[in-house]
Amino acid sequence: MSEQRRDPDRIKMPADVDAPDKVAYGLTFRQLAILAVAAVVFYGAWQALHTRVPTTLLLGAAVVLGGVVFALAVSRRDGRPMDLWLLSAVRHSRSPKALASTDTTAPVPDWVQQPRAKVALPAPLRLPADAIGDDGQISLAGGTAAMVAATTVNLGLRTDDEQQALLDSYGRWLNSLSTPTQVVVSAQPVDLRSHADTLADTAHQLPDPRLRAACGDHAAFLADLAERRDPLRRQVLIVTRTHPGERAGHSARRRAEDTARSLTSLGVTARALDGAAVTAAVAAAADPYRPPRPGGLAAPDTVITAPAKEPPP
Template identity: 35%
Template structure:
């Protein structure tokens, strides 16, 4: 008879080398100690001990804070490196896969004459690079060299109201799916803003067609309650997403535990750097076929547990990515919004002021100048 095996909740926890210190923490503290000791040995004949301690103690405290501290599960040294990259990088990033065009003269002249705090030379936009390169018509997310991914929404099961026998059956069904995994899978539980404006409008629209006046009054009262509830608090809803990812290149050798050895991972990383951008369409189609097969297996294996897996189409996958990049947006992303590469046009009204944003002739001159530069 099989016995239950206890699995740690944090499977990504780093290994402890000495006591409770990991290899990364031990390296930071050791390097800091060696540097401080070497500095003291070289300067102890000229620098008094108290003056050296006044300089060395803050440095040691900072090193210990970076090595031992963490926030939201991320170590402080990684947060410090991310803050440094953000500070040194461009503050203005735009969606421009074709490259950054030069700013026209009529824009820079007006910015300079307005006397703003940001000069034209200080504003240097850079191309925005996102992990997701594109979303196909079938909902497959192209991650370039990182492979392909597909997102599916999963229904939930009330586990607490089931009998012990039913709970064991649910756990066994989910365990069978976990045992079948051969590639990366992410189960994401996310919370997003809930917009009830559509339901409220539908209630008020159909309230007049109800056969009984009492039902009509109840429908209108319920609509007023939902509207008051939306104004009084932030309504959230939970969504469970199943994310499957498939690499476009064949995986390397693995050890007995399913992971690749260190040498194999370093070799694969160097090969991936050399072959960057060399992924052909055949490899992408093969990755999409493997994703479709894995998605079908997930649907078949999770259905006995009462979990309905529904893959997202192109517009739904784009909406999920947009809301993940901007979760605090008051406008929920949907298929009706313009894309990053769509041109939005409108007819000018009577209050249109060419002196504020530039005339059409100046814009045409700018386009002609850019075309001449690219042609030369």
């Protein structure tokens, strides 16, 4: 058995460095504050009701409510404290569920008949992005951002030394980040039906009958696969941003290109996206189950013209 190598320069770092500090009894300051407020409320209720309500009933209610408050203070759901999770649930239930990109505060015209019952009006849709440039930079309220598309690496097929080298390279890239960076890993449906139709339409152009038969069989296989399964593809996007006070220019684009070069050392294929690719990525993130429009979308500030009409003979 080979002796495990030990690197004297390598130290262990806890994974919960962002966890709040424990103040007393294994509880954080937030948890202690919730329990302290509940204790003050219970004490005030006891002072006001112990002469009017039986003691047994007050103690039973205190035990039940105390257990609820304690569970609210120490439990978590979806990685968030339970009190914040319930607060978010209340805000979500009271917020409008319909959003509109137009102005929803305009008065209703006189010729529109007002509904008798109260109807929830849509709220204005406020997106963080204002525009997407030709170079792929996204204009935000506090700066700019850019996207990088990258492939993945299967660490299970690498040796221990290769895995360690890849992790070290990835760690160096993470340590080099000085601005907020987002890594988005999503699964999107693959449209095999269009590929099957394209193969079936172009099969007759092949010179050899056996090639035409093989192309037709492959088209039928893709069509059957699209009919019986829901194939997905994995997409990895990295969003780089600039500092709030940083001069705009092409800073976000340069950060995206630096990120692509840094990730190339991991053995992945990474490239900074241009305006059309960023627009398609944002549209796919908003509605992943709708295929993109044929021909794409026009870039900002692009003059859209129609083809010139031929003069009549």
